[in-house]
Amino acid sequence: MSARNALFIYRKELTEWLRDRRTLVSTVVVPLLLFPVLTAGFAGLAGSLLDKAKTETIPVMVLGGEDSPAVLAELRHMKDLALVPAAENWKEQISSKQLRAAIALPEHLQSSLASGESAEVKIYFHQGDLKSSLAANRIEKSLKDYRDRIVSDRLAARNLPVSLLHPFAVKQENVAPAEQVSGAALGGLIGYMVILLCMTGGMYPAIDLTAGEKERGTMETLLTSPVSRLHIVLGKFFLVLTASLATAALSILSMGVSFLLIEKNASALDAAPSAGAQALQLHVSFASALSILLLVLPTAVFFAAAMLAISLFARTSKEAQTYLMPLNILVVIPAVASMLPGVELTPRLAVIPILSTSLLIKEIISGTYHWNYIALIFASTCLYAAAALFLAVKMFQRESVLFRS
Amino acid sequence: MIEARNLCKHFHDKKRGLIRAVDHVSFTCQPGRIYGLLGANGAGKTTTLRMLATILQPTSGDALVAGHDVIEHPEKVRAAVGFLSTATALYPRLTAQEMVEYFGRLAGLDEPTLKHRVDDLFARLDMDSYRDRRCDKLSTGMKQKVSIARTLVHDPPVMIFDEPTLGLDVMAARSIVSFIRDCRDRGKTVIFSTHVMSEVEKLCDSIGIIHDGKLLAEGTLAELREKYAETDLEEIFVRIVAPLTPAEASA
Numbered sequence: 001m002s003a004r005n006a007l008f009i010y011r012k013e014l015t016e017w018l019r020d021r022r023t024l025v026s027t028v029v030v031p032l033l034l035f036p037v038l039t040a041g042f043a044g045l046a047g048s049l050l051d052k053a054k055t056e057t058i059p060v061m062v063l064g065g066e067d068s069p070a071v072l073a074e075l076r077h078m079k080d081l082a083l084v085p086a087a088e089n090w091k092e093q094i095s096s097k098q099l100r101a102a103i104a105l106p107e108h109l110q111s112s113l114a115s116g117e118s119a120e121v122k123i124y125f126h127q128g129d130l131k132s133s134l135a136a137n138r139i140e141k142s143l144k145d146y147r148d149r150i151v152s153d154r155l156a157a158r159n160l161p162v163s164l165l166h167p168f169a170v171k172q173e174n175v176a177p178a179e180q181v182s183g184a185a186l187g188g189l190i191g192y193m194v195i196l197l198c199m200t201g202g203m204y205p206a207i208d209l210t211a212g213e214k215e216r217g218t219m220e221t222l223l224t225s226p227v228s229r230l231h232i233v234l235g236k237f238f239l240v241l242t243a244s245l246a247t248a249a250l251s252i253l254s255m256g257v258s259f260l261l262i263e264k265n266a267s268a269l270d271a272a273p274s275a276g277a278q279a280l281q282l283h284v285s286f287a288s289a290l291s292i293l294l295l296v297l298p299t300a301v302f303f304a305a306a307m308l309a310i311s312l313f314a315r316t317s318k319e320a321q322t323y324l325m326p327l328n329i330l331v332v333i334p335a336v337a338s339m340l341p342g343v344e345l346t347p348r349l350a351v352i353p354i355l356s357t358s359l360l361i362k363e364i365i366s367g368t369y370h371w372n373y374i375a376l377i378f379a380s381t382c383l384y385a386a387a388a389l390f391l392a393v394k395m396f397q398r399e400s401v402l403f404r405s
Numbered sequence: 406m407i408e409a410r411n412l413c414k415h416f417h418d419k420k421r422g423l424i425r426a427v428d429h430v431s432f433t434c435q436p437g438r439i440y441g442l443l444g445a446n447g448a449g450k451t452t453t454l455r456m457l458a459t460i461l462q463p464t465s466g467d468a469l470v471a472g473h474d475v476i477e478h479p480e481k482v483r484a485a486v487g488f489l490s491t492a493t494a495l496y497p498r499l500t501a502q503e504m505v506e507y508f509g510r511l512a513g514l515d516e517p518t519l520k521h522r523v524d525d526l527f528a529r530l531d532m533d534s535y536r537d538r539r540c541d542k543l544s545t546g547m548k549q550k551v552s553i554a555r556t557l558v559h560d561p562p563v564m565i566f567d568e569p570t571l572g573l574d575v576m577a578a579r580s581i582v583s584f585i586r587d588c589r590d591r592g593k594t595v596i597f598s599t600h601v602m603s604e605v606e607k608l609c610d611s612i613g614i615i616h617d618g619k620l621l622a623e624g625t626l627a628e629l630r631e632k633y634a635e636t637d638l639e640e641i642f643v644r645i646v647a648p649l650t651p652a653e654a655s656a
Contacts, residue, residue: 080489217494223460224488225511226480235434285650335458401459 005227009235017205017239018118027201027243031251034193036258047132057082058135061090061102068110075103078142100135101125103143113150159189190255191292191361192335194248195354198296199303199331201247201299202240203324206307209236211320233308240304248296252289273364288364295364295374298381299357303331305388309395315404338362349378353384407434407457407563411466412450413554414618426452428618429466434596434611436562436584439589441609442598443642449618450598451490457596458488473595484512487556490567495551501532505554512559519558526554542550546577546615553584564588565627566597570604582608602638616646 017023061084065072076083084099093099106112112119121143125136152162154373213219222232307324314320334355337343345363350356356377363370395401427449434440444450455461457468459479468475469633471485495504502523509519513655527533530550535543540551556564566585585608588595599605605612605626612629614622622629622645626638633641 012507019498217492218496221493226484227511
């Protein structure tokens with residue numbers, strides 16, 4: 001008897017859990033498919049959209065310029081632009097995405113150029129439309145190239161070197177390693193996903209092992225056996241924890257594999273990865289994957305115990321689902337908050353469960369290990385987990401909960 | 406042997422206030438005899454039996470089951486009790502054999518004893534053909550036998566049956582009744598609750614009539630018949646739980 005009974009309970013719950021088809025879906029299929037689909041889908045979609053926007057011929061309208069045929073000819077020669085005849089409703093055409101942008105040439109542009117006066121060329125675009133914004137950038141670049149050509153011609157005409165205009169060049173260069181760049185971009189998302197899957201992985205077993213047993217009438221059968229209620233909770237708790245961690249581990253694995261695939265894909269495209277794939281390139285080392293799993297452990301304990309305690313109170317599985325809904329929201333809010341740019345670990349945030357773990361995962365993915373925070377968050381989450389487990393044990397000893405009618 | 410001494414169980418209900426589900430109930434069941442707890446729905450039968458099986462804790466009072474105190478040593482009591490009711494279901498995703506083995510292990514049997522006990526039970530109850538079939542794929546009759554094997558696997562000296570025939574068809578109910586008799590013949594202490602008069606007449610060596618949480622009358626069938634000068638148990642039962650008012654009696 002004694003602790004061996006908890007093991008018997010655990011083993012039996014594991015057998016039943018593995019034989020349940022729903023387990024396969026929530027623990028294996030969802031996490032294994034979610035990340036590849038999410039990353040490949042996003043990377044592919046974002047990449048192809050951006051690439052397309054960067055190479056498409058831009059339908060653009062030129063406003064004015066009747067008195068500047070040379071400039072018009074220059075615009076017509078730009079290979080990126082497809083000039084559309086001028087029309088009164090150009091603004092609507094931009095809004096309705098028929099046009100990407102419009103170029104407004106001032107009056108007498110050609111003669112001002114000839115006389116060396118300054119003039120202003122305007123590009124009209126729609127800021128709410130990504131394609132229009134990208135097109136405006138490309139048009140601006142083409143126009144600047146044209147302007148530079150005029151300047152060099154003028155300098156050449158006066159026998160002056162081009163370097164006269166550029167005494168020095170300015171260039172930005174990134175010093176952050178690739179993992180920190182991607183960590184900032186994606187770390188929040190990954191922490192969120194791992195935590196969420198950790199909860200959803202344990203949710204179904206938590207309901208099935210408590211309210212489900214009451215509903216099917218097996219709870220009373222179990223209570224007639226000599227095993228103590230403490231051992232019943234522990235056995236059940238370890239199964240929910242197993243389900244939770246299995247889901248989290250599989251999701252981390254699947255995440256690693258899908259990022260690896262993207263990277264391979266990107267290098268297969270011969271060092272010219274599409275913009276989308278580049279943004280999603282993530283370097284999650286084995287060490288950080290392991291640290292994430294370790295950090296998720298107390299959070300998983302917390303979830304498992306809390307969900308057991310809550311769903312035990314319910315009489316049926318349906319009722320349990322209703323009770324767990326608010327918990328869902330409570331988990332999603334801090335997890336989403338950690339995805340917001342600029343939300344970073346502070347001592348105060350470090351004691352908020354879930355949010356702190358999510359933020360810490362974000363940091364670890366970007367390669368930063370703040371040991372003080374890691375210790376603080378691990379300890380505080382362990383404390384919450386212990387409290388939840390204590391509550392679950394207490395709930396199992398209450399007749400009014402076990403035999404609620 | 407079962408000795409219930411002034412067992413009480415009170416519940417708090419938001420609408421109805423304090424409910425005395427079981428109110429100072431005392432009785433004794435001897436080994437090799439069947440004690441029938443007869444009462445209408447809500448009389449307190451299930452609550453009494455659950456307290457004896459230590460699934461519920463008495464509010465006050467005490468009981469000895471197979472020599473163990475239900476409050477001091479509930480785990481020892483449960484190890485000595487086989488509890489069967491229509492509410493005690495089987496795990497759908499375990500096979501018949503796994504189900505019985507599971508409860509054998511929880512009762513603390515070692516593996517050789519368990520194997521021997523399971524083989525013996527499956528042969529005795531003629532269950533070998535569906536040993537490895539999952540419980541959710543079994544017929545009602547088969548499930549009944551698995552439940553019986555589950556209650557017997559640790560060979561308990563005390564058997565508690567809570568309305569075991571409720572909702573069963575004639576054949577399944579008959580097999581339960583013969584199983585209860587079999588338990589008595591093997592020298593076990595048997596207590597069972599029912600609201601079916603014919604079952605009591607067929608089976609019980611002693612009868613306790615419970616109503617509104619109180620044990621109103623107790624004795625063998627012969628004793629009750631003599632006391633109330635009536636042969637029909639149903640008439641006796643009605644006389645006890647709803648005694649005639651003086652006006653009705655004179656009329």
